[in-house]
Amino acid sequence: MPRISRLNRSEVSPELRSIYDRYLQQRGNVPYFFRTVAHRSQIFQTMIAHMEAVLSSGTLPTRLKELVVVRTSQLNCTNYCLASHSAICLKLGWTPEHLEALKTWQNSSLFSEAEKEALHLAEAMTLHSHQFSDEEMAHLRRFYSEGEVVELLAAIGLFNYFNRFNNLLQMEPTQPASAEELAEAGIQPMTA
Numbered sequence: 789m790p791r792i793s794r795l796n797r798s799e800v801s802p803e804l805r806s807i808y809d810r811y812l813q814q815r816g817n818v819p820y821f822f823r824t825v826a827h828r829s830q831i832f833q834t835m836i837a838h839m840e841a842v843l844s845s846g847t848l849p850t851r852l853k854e855l856v857v858v859r860t861s862q863l864n865c866t867n868y869c870l871a872s873h874s875a876i877c878l879k880l881g882w883t884p885e886h887l888e889a890l891k892t893w894q895n896s897s898l899f900s901e902a903e904k905e906a907l908h909l910a911e912a913m914t915l916h917s918h919q920f921s922d923e924e925m926a927h928l929r930r931f932y933s934e935g936e937v938v939e940l941l942a943a944i945g946l947f948n949y950f951n952r953f954n955n956l957l958q959m960e961p962t963q964p965a966s967a968e969e970l971a972e973a974g975i976q977p978m979t980a
Contacts, residue, residue, distance in 0.1 A: 791957045794823035797969055804829060807836055809973045817965045819872060821954055842946050846939040848932075851880040852903065853943040856910040859890050860944050863914045864951035871961035873947075902931040906940055913944045 797808045797818070804826055808818045825832045843853050854877045861869040874887055889896040893907045905928050912920045928937060953959075970976070 790820070790824070790959070792824050792827065794820050795826045796823070797972055800826050801829060804832060805973075807833070809975075812965055812970060812973045812975055816970075817962050820959055820962045821868065821950065824957065824959070839946060842939070842942045846935065848936050848939045851877075851882070852906060853939065854880055855882060855886075855890075855903065856906050856940060856943055857947045858887060859893070859907050859910045860914050860947045861951055862890060863911060864948065864955065866951040866955055868954040868959040868961055869947060869951055905931050909937075909940055910944045913941065914948055 797805055797812075800808065807822075811818045811822065822832065822836070825835055843850055843857075854873055857873045858870065858877055861873060877887060878884070886898050889898045890907070893899055893904060899907065908924070909920075909928060912924065932940065
């Protein structure tokens with residue numbers, strides 16, 4: 789039983805319905821986290837806009853940002869975000885071996901030096917942000933411009949927020965939308 793109810797498409801305003809429909813089309817579901825935040829329309833709309841800007845704009849590939857999102861979610865033990873963003877990583881070309889190797893990325897040959905720096909940043913920001921040294925920043929900057937560092941920090945920071953929200957609410961992974969909800973949004977259910 790959710791700690792805070794999740795709003796269905798029929799329970800939200802037309803502005804929010806358009807966001808629901810976009811995610812139903814793209815993912816086949818509206819994440820439970822989104823359905824929960826939808827209790828506050830302005831927070832929901834700005835959260836979606838911010839998330840989409842963080843993950844889809846800038847010069848870094850979404851693929852790298854999603855990788856640091858998964859590592860951040862591993863560190864925070866957030867099964868909810870891990871389920872969703874691991875699936876996104878797989879769609880973006882990471883393999884199950886990559887995702888498993890995140891736990892010991894320092895010793896893995898699966899990641900480039902630049903990817904390892906991004907993963908180090910995710911760990912530092914999540915676990916001990918006050919201790920990130922000037923030397924560590926200089927090493928990071930060998931691979932990423934100032935703007936790209938901002939992109940990484942934004943993705944890591946955003947998912948530290950999302951992770952904590954979902955952990956506190958004990959959010960379970962999102963299930964596919966029902967055929968009725970897809971039909972209501974004008975989307976044909978996928979057949980196996």
